[in-house]
Amino acid sequence: MPSIFSYQSAEVDWCEGNFERSTVIAEYYNTVNGTTLFSLLLLTPLNFLVLRVLGCGTFPELQVNHGTFIAYNSQLLRKRAGVRGVFSVYFHMTLSYMGQLLDELSILWTLAVAYSFWYPRVYFPRCIKSRKHFFWLSGVTTVISTLMSFIKPAFNAYVLNCIAFHLLYLTWCELKKCNDKRVHRVAAVMVVWWVLAISSWISDRWLCGLWQAINFPYFHSFWHLLIAMSLLYCFPLVIYFDVNYEMPSFKPKLGYWPSDSWPVVVPYVALEEPHKQC
Numbered sequence: 001m002p003s004i005f006s007y008q009s010a011e012v013d014w015c016e017g018n019f020e021r022s023t024v025i026a027e028y029y030n031t032v033n034g035t036t037l038f039s040l041l042l043l044t045p046l047n048f049l050v051l052r053v054l055g056c057g058t059f060p061e062l063q064v065n066h067g068t069f070i071a072y073n074s075q076l077l078r079k080r081a082g083v084r085g086v087f088s089v090y091f092h093m094t095l096s097y098m099g100q101l102l103d104e105l106s107i108l109w110t111l112a113v114a115y116s117f118w119y120p121r122v123y124f125p126r127c128i129k130s131r132k133h134f135f136w137l138s139g140v141t142t143v144i145s146t147l148m149s150f151i152k153p154a155f156n157a158y159v160l161n162c163i164a165f166h167l168l169y170l171t172w173c174e175l176k177k178c179n180d181k182r183v184h185r186v187a188a189v190m191v192v193w194w195v196l197a198i199s200s201w202i203s204d205r206w207l208c209g210l211w212q213a214i215n216f217p218y219f220h221s222f223w224h225l226l227i228a229m230s231l232l233y234c235f236p237l238v239i240y241f242d243v244n245y246e247m248p249s250f251k252p253k254l255g256y257w258p259s260d261s262w263p264v265v266v267p268y269v270a271l272e273e274p275h276k277q278c
């Protein structure tokens with residue numbers, strides 16, 4: 001009976017050929033590209049710097065508290081996503097059962113933390129009266145989901161991917177109430193990257209025979225890059241709406257680094273004088 005740590009003991013094997021480029025790395029390109037989530041960590045200090053230079057200068061009395069708060073939120077989101085990248089790399093390097101579970105459970109728990117902290121109160125179920133109650137609901141749901149994930153691990157990734165549809169619905173609800181064109185642009189770009197990402201993920205799982213026939217089985221490695229780009233636009237949106245709900249006296253503004261005119265930009269949250277648009 002192979003150990004749960006054994007190479008290729010996972011219930012899932014991606015399209016890329018195994019051990020083609022290394023004797024210790026099962027899926028070379030999936031492993032290398034699995035590190036893209038770390039890149040999100042590198043962008044956090046930039047976001048913090050921008051908040052201090054462009055945003056919080058107008059609220060010197062809160063420079064430490066408020067700028068740190070938003071940067072902290074953004075950093076927490078990106079740090080959780082960055083740590084996630086470790087398990088994805090281990091999973092593709094070994095294709096082990098433990099690697100698969102660590103990868104999927106870390107996504108589940110990262111989503112649980114993100115929902116617990118940043119799910120808008122206006123969408124709480126009627127029976128939930130406070131953020132503390134929502135924490136408990138999220139915790140219980142996550143523990144039950146964790147136990148259920150051992151039943152049929154091959155289904156876990158499909159269930160996790162369905163959470164993106166709920167995020168799309170939340171985004172749509174928020175955009176209906178918001179007339180800030182920059183928010184709509186960031187949301188649109190986030191969705192485009194996600195559509196490309198999920199198309200690559202599904203393509204790798206369901207059309208592997210076709211891609212192997214033309215010797216191009218790399219769509220899952222594209223998924224890692226594309227979902228990281230989608231998250232890069234998702235995080236500032238989450239922080240933007242969180243500030244609107246939780247700090248109504250401030251007006252967050254989405255900025256683009258290096259500048260609006262560049263074709264590929266890094267979105268960030270800055271602070272503006274307090275007046276409402278969304």
Ligand SMILES: CCCCCCCC/C=C\CCCCCCCC(=O)N[C@@H](CO)[C@H](O)/C=C/CCCCCCCCCCCCC
Nearest residue numbers: 088110111114115118119157160161164167168194230234
């Ligand atoms: C108010 C709620 C705020 C939620 C903010 C969203 C926080 C997202 C945090 C973590 C998601 C990490 C997803 C990256 C997965 C990388 C690892 C990976 O690729 N694993 C695969 C195997 O290598 C595995 O097959 C994939 C499993 C499913 C991933 C499910 C991701 C769902 C969430 C995606 C969020 C996209 C944002 C855009 C939504 C339109």
Ligand SMILES: [Ca+2]
Nearest residue numbers: 013014015016
């Ligand atoms: Ca493979």
Ligand SMILES: [Zn+2]
Nearest residue numbers: 030034088220
């Ligand atoms: Zn992967």
